[in-house]
Structures are given as C-alpha cells and as structure tokens.
Amino acid sequence: MLTRPDTGALTILFEGTPVPARQGESVAAALLAAGILAFRTTAVSGAPRGPFCMMGACFDCLAVVDGVGGVQTCLVPVREGMRVERQRGARDVAAEAVA
C-alpha cells in the first residue's frame, strides 16, 4: 500500500466513509492511496475491477460520483465533499433520469 507524507487537505466520501484527498489529484488516485482497489463490479459476471491504466482508456475505474454512474474516476479531479459509490454492474441511466 502507498504511504503519502501529506494525506491532503480535502475529504471525499467513499461508500459514506471519509477518505483524505489532495487538491488536484484524481478521484482514482485518492481512492488507491487509501488502499481501495476495487471500484466497480462488471456488468456481465459481477467480477471486481479497479483502475488499470489511469489515463482514460481502460474504463475499469468506473464509479458513481455525486449520483452519476459510469464516471471514469481517473479523469475527474477531487472536490471537497464529493460522494463516491461503487459502480455495481451496468449503469442504470433510467433510474438516474428519474432521480
């Protein structure tokens, strides 16, 4: 697991649990630094997945960010108070549209 001398001044919530984050880093980076490796489960088999490429190509770091599913967390910078949940299976756009 990574150790970081400066855990950062920001806090995001992962599945409701506070996770420290540094200004300017991606959501994926903050979660990995906190030891969280699996961000989603696949739509077909339900297998766990976590960030692989960290550059927007692999789509394995998907999560639900502030209620919006299917977000590539390696491409989104952290913001104070951001709510992140695991993406479980396929993103339910119909439910989001109602919300």
Place this chain on the structure above:
Amino acid sequence: MMAERFDVAVIGGGMVGSAIAVGCARRGARAVLLDEGDVALRAARGNFGLVWSQGKGDGMPAYAAWTRESLRHWDAFADAMSAAAGSDIGYRRSGGLVFALGEEEWAQRQEDVRRLHNQIGGPSTPVRLLDRRALEDLLPGTPLGPRVLGASLAPEDGHVNPLLLLRGMHAAFRAAGGAHRPGAAVDAVRPGFTVHRGEETIAADRVVIAAGLGTPRLAAMLGMRVDVHPVRGQNMVTERLPPLLPLPASAIRQTAEGVVQIGVSYEENLWETATTVAELARMAARAVQVLPPLARARVVRAWGALRPMTPDRYPIYAQSRVHRGAYVAVCHSGVTLAAAHAGPLAEAILAGQLPDLVAALGPERFHADAA
C-alpha cells in the same frame, strides 16, 4: 513450382465469402479462403448485427424469398457456428421492431407494411403492426419516448454479434479442414482457374468472388460485369446499461452484454470510413426520442464502414457463362443472408449451378442488352 490445387477458392474473407467457404468446407470440398484481412474495407466490421427480414424485398419478391430461405436455416447455422467457435455467437431470434416517431412516420409505417403484404409473394416473413398500447404490452418496463406512436414487428427476426459471427465462421471453416489464408489482397484471377497474390499462385476448379467493393475489378478479369459502389454507414455504441430494450429494432439494439448500438447512416460514394459529428448527432437524437434515458448514456465508441451496394441495393449472384465454375456473390445483407450463403448457395456452387431462388438476382438485370 506447382500451384496448390483446391476444389473451391473463395476470394473475400468477410461475411459473404466466409459463409460460402464454410458451407463448401462443411460439405467436404477442399476449400481455400483468400482473405485480405482486417486492413480490408470490411463491411463485416460495420454491420449492425440484425438478422432481418422486415421490409426486405419491397419491389423485389426474389430478395424477399431468398431472405426467407436464409431465416429458415439460421437457427441450425448459428448452433453450428457457436459449436465450432467454442463460444456463443450471440444469436437471439426474439422478433424485430421498426419504431415510428410521430404521426407521419406511423402512417408511413402502416402503408409500407400493407404494400409489402400485398406484393406478389408477400413479405419475406409475417409482419404485425403494434400501436402504442400493444407496444407497451410487448415491452413492459421499456422507457419509450412520447413520440413513439407504434412499431411494426417481425416475430421471426433477431440479431447476432456480427464480430463473433465472423470469428465463428472462420473457426468453423478451419475446423472443417478449410485453408484460411489472410494477410494479402488478390492481385488477379485467371480462367482455368488460377488466383494470384504476390508470389503465390493457387489453382482451383471453382472460384467464388465475394470481395465486397473489390468484386468489380476481379469479376472483370473473368469477363463478368458487376456494378458495386460504396455506401458508408456509421455506428456507435454506449457504455453497458441494464436491460432497456429486449427486442432489436431498426437502428437501435441492445446486446446481451448491455451495450446499446445505434445506427446507421447511408452516405453514398465515399471511399473513406471516417465518422462525422453531424451524422452521429442525428443518429443519437433519434435514439433518444425512442428511449429518452439514453440521453444520459455515454457513447464509448463510434466508427464507420463501407457497405458494398449494387445499383438497386439487392444482392448480385452470377456464374460466368464463358468460364463455368466462376461465381460472384455480393450484397450488403451479409449477416441476414449468411445462413443461405453457407447452406443452399454453397451446395449449389458445388453442384455447378446457382440456386433457382437467386435466378432473378443476376447482374443481367442492369444491362439486359449485354446478355
């Protein structure tokens, strides 16, 4: 050096050539499939994956009948290809829909269905009209947009994963002892027959030219005139979504894995496969009118491909009158017709005569004076 000799040489390893080749090999013929490979202008890559009879053959009863014949063989064909590939090629015969948006399209849809119904020979398979309420009964839980007033339904239609189908046909061809030779385009074909690729020469008793847009050049070498031009089609796919649409529809379908595929454009005489924002936006806007939650879905990939199109859009099948044993097969319905190509067409080619069902689909229909 002696040329390798085969019973059948098929030129073109896309949907059409692969289906004919697998049909010949599975009937015991010594067959070679000369496949340019994935650098080719493969229409097979741009296919939408519909196994589709609805609307086919309006104005050409022979095409409706040939499509019906293919659908008759599709279940057994799909099972054989899945078995050879060692994995499910994703064929689902669930029925297929054409949605109507707004009053004008709904009126047109009803008229089109009735006209085809009244044509000699009728539609290729039965088609029913469903108004909004019947459609909601058929698709409980599908979030249809308010402008969807109805649809036509062909219960015998379905869809397949076109990439897995192509891979399955190649696997089945090899499993049946066929020689799959990808990696180079054919330079020339000569009477006799010999096929030439770089330093390589292949001899065969029969040659089948199924080279899509490359067909006219090769057919001309055997004195056959076949007109084909490119029509670009664009496609896009979304991220995987939970089940929204249980039946495939014209220009919108959801795969077993959850991806929504959205088509399709019709752009004549372009020799490039690029995508354009204007066409993709038009396609996406229509898909969102059918299923409004798609407005939030992310498009993860878009691509274009060139379909080989004949002057009247119907397939062309021919055997040379001068060089018996030389055949041409070209069409843009390579998926739907794959089961007919691997079945009755391959059987007929081995027997030395095209099937009666395609007698009206020869190239002489475009230039009767040259017959």
